[in-house]
Amino acid sequence: MIEASAESPVNLGWDVRIGHHVTLRGPLTLGDGVEIRDYGHVGAGSILGDESKLLYGGAVYQNVSIGKHCIVSGSVDTGTVIGDDVSFLGRILHNYRTPGTFTELTDGIPSPSPRIHDRAVVGEGSLVVGDIDIGAGAYVAAGMVVKCDVPPENLYCEKGLIPLSEFRGFISGRVENLE
Incomplete structure (x- = not known):
């Protein structure tokens, strides 16, 4: 389903592929x-950069910016900014721990959104909460x-933060040269 109008267009680049039962809400x-x-599902005000993929059942809510060459699955909440060459397979939520900051629709206070920078990988089933x-x-x-x-070029796991340089030669991913 495409919800579009002259005031809320859905702009499609070349060679865009859209599956079954997809919802696009303009602009x-x-x-x-x-x-x-x-x-x-892609919500109003969102942008998906060249060659990016939204996998089966993925939801991108309002005013989300996704860079080029990204792979996105799961749920990306309103206002999130994702850089280029990112693999995101989790879920993003706003900070709901502070009363009155869930969304700017409730009381006019903007809720901070996550930022996922270039070449980051967020694993399956991860939950990113807040700012x-x-x-x-x-x-x-x-x-x-x-x-x-x-921090850049760090692994976040059950043991905490570990610099990726400690894994040189053991793993590879969507990262630039670590040397």
């Missing part, structure tokens, strides 16, 4: 080569609840 922009698989920065080239292990910033 929004899908870059060249974007793929949205079955049962996906969090996940740095460039950072890696969040599957199933983690992230309530603190993850």
Whole structure:
């Protein structure tokens, strides 16, 4: 289903692929080569950069910015900013721990949104909560609840933060040269 009008257009780049039962709410922009698989949802004001993929059942809510060459699954909450070359397979929520800051719709106070920087990987089933920065080239292990910033080129896992340089030669991912 596409909800669009002259005031709220849905702008599609070249070679965009849209699966079955997808909902697009304008205004929004899908870059060249974007793929949205079955049962996906993209909310008003959102942008998906060139060659990005929203996997089966993925939900991108309002005013989300997703960079180029990203793989996104799960749920991306309103206002989130995702850089280029990011793999995100989790869920994002606003900070609901402080009364009155869940959304700006309730009382006009903007709720801070997460920022996931270039080349970061957020593993399957992870939950990112609130005003969090996940740095460039950072890696969040599957199933983690992230309530603190993850510095660039660090692994966030049950043991805490570990510099990825400690894994040189053992793992590889969507990171630039670590040397």
